[in-house]
Amino acid sequence: MCPQGPTCCTITMEENLASLSAQETEGLIREAGRSLQASFNSLHRSFDTYFTELHGRSERSLQEVLSSLGPLYSQNTRLFAELYTDLRQYYRGSALNLDENLSDFWSRLLERTFKASAPTDVTLSEDYFECVAKQQETLRPFGDIPRDMKTKVIRSFVTARSFVQGLLVSADVVKKVSQVSLAEECTKALMKLIYCPHCRGLASVKPCSNYCSNVMKGCLANQADLDPVWQELIDTMIQVASSFSTEPSLDVVLSSIPVRIYQAVHYLQENMDTFTAKVFQICGTPGEPGTGSPTTHEQKKKSGSLTALDHKPSPTAGLRLEIQVSELSSKLREMRQYWVQLPVALCSKVAAGSNSQDNCWNGITKSRYLPGVMGDGLANQINNPEVDLDITKPIMKIRQQIMQLKIMNNRLKDALEGNDVDFQDASEDISGSGSGMCLSGQCARSRPGLYAYAPETNPVGGAAIVYISVCNLPLLLPFTILLLQR
Known part of the structure; x- marks a missing residue:
């Protein structure tokens, strides 16, 4: 060495x-x-x-x-x-x-x-x-x-x-x-x-x-x-x-x-x-x-x-x-x-x-x-003379934490608008309220950082969190095939 x-x-x-x-x-x-x-x-x-x-x-x-x-x-x-x-x-x-x-x-x-x-x-x-x-x-x-x-x-x-x-x-x-x-x-x-x-x-x-x-x-x-x-x-x-x-x-x-x-x-x-x-x-x-x-x-x-x-x-x-x-x-x-x-x-x-x-x-x-x-x-x-790094292979644990920061940042930005992203429903026409409404009134929550890892929020329309269920997968298959062909 x-x-x-x-x-x-x-x-x-x-x-x-x-x-x-x-x-x-x-x-x-x-x-x-x-x-x-x-x-x-x-x-x-x-x-x-x-x-x-x-x-x-x-x-x-x-x-x-x-x-x-x-x-x-x-x-x-x-x-x-x-x-x-x-x-x-x-x-x-x-x-x-x-x-x-x-x-x-x-x-x-x-x-x-x-x-x-x-x-x-x-x-x-x-x-x-x-x-x-x-x-x-x-x-x-x-x-x-x-x-x-x-x-x-x-x-x-x-x-x-x-x-x-x-x-x-x-x-x-x-x-x-x-x-x-x-x-x-x-x-x-x-x-x-x-x-x-x-x-x-x-x-x-x-x-x-x-x-x-x-x-x-x-x-x-x-x-x-x-x-x-x-x-x-x-x-x-x-x-x-x-x-x-x-x-x-x-x-x-x-x-x-x-x-x-x-x-x-x-x-x-x-x-x-x-x-x-x-x-x-x-x-x-x-x-x-x-x-x-x-x-x-x-x-x-x-x-x-x-x-x-x-x-x-x-x-x-x-x-x-x-x-x-x-x-x-x-x-x-x-x-x-x-x-x-x-x-x-x-x-x-x-x-x-x-x-x-x-x-x-x-x-x-x-x-x-x-x-x-x-x-x-x-x-x-890429040209660091002291540490030979493969810049195409980032550390995934750190990338996950970058995603956590993005999610939290979206939540805070929504909070500034008075919107609680945790209650935002995926469907804009169902949720007629700025604070978001759930159909059952008991919305699932994923508290960031200390709790379960949550998907990144969608910044459009109050940063709605979209959850894809198994029953929706057949609808996604044609779209996926089209993307693969491209």
Whole structure:
């Protein structure tokens, strides 16, 4: 492995030193990877703690804000608690369709509010309540509040969940890529770089920096191919982090949920007579003639009317969010060029300084290193004088991680549009909602990075994930034959 000439190393010693150089370099790569993983995990803990506190504070304010609803709140605390449970589970990655869950909450709240306002001597059947619920879209009993709140809550929770998934996926990719073993060609090059000077009696002479760069760029060529999609993912994550402070900001959306519910009930009670009259026209008048008339509702409304409530967020909440976004963005930018800077970082530990470039180990003797430095990535190593790589044979484990980064990047971009790709159906005409709808309402989820490997998403139409079942294979055969003929 070492240049021919006087040497104090036997063939066996060279083989042992070559193995040692590979182990030491792999150890440095894993050490750098662990440091980056720790940074991602720190960001995840920081944001998760912040978001969980926001969610908990909003839930704790329920009783304070909604207690004035009287029995409508005290007798339906489970309904409101389940809303927050669903939101929490969705953020944690549960297979919930947030759009449907929020719609179901407002339907159930309408039923309870309508029931509370009805005369006590009238029994309303399940079928009647179902008819009332169906009028929600056309009659809009809560005004525009449900639609407005749904849009903002979905946007906030989709971006928050996608962001934490992005942090976890990035850390997982770093872990897996950092554990990839070095190729045999790289082992020989590292031996020549690090220990051949010892065999020539030049143990104190460090490798030339450009020489080291070529060796490390060759050894880490596949890893450097992560760079374009890695930088794009980091940029998208910074965009998502910045979106948290876009009006309405993340903290305002979460803290205002109880107030928006209160305002919706207040709106319905103020307009209960009009709504009830329209429901009676469509669903029929329940009970005996005359019961449940507008006059009865008017009396009830006056006896238990509500006062409109304005939401006033904490004065320090905005400052804390601003600090959170700033820290996230700053630390993410520091990670942006990790894969192309990794060879430089490794060489800083083994190569000579800039003042010793005429008296450094150049792979043959103590002298200046003349060849130029190769570019980054596998394709640029075709003429690498130090590492003989077959650029047509990329490392598949690393290619799989590149695909994972692309998938996560697509999810984050969809999150910026308020779309949850995990719920996007393959058929655009079936899915009429921006957040995506599943036919059964229970959509299969493949959480990236820590979970099952998912196929790459289709960026068209909200980045729908298309799953091909066995029953569709006969339809694909003619198309496949046509492609093979071409």
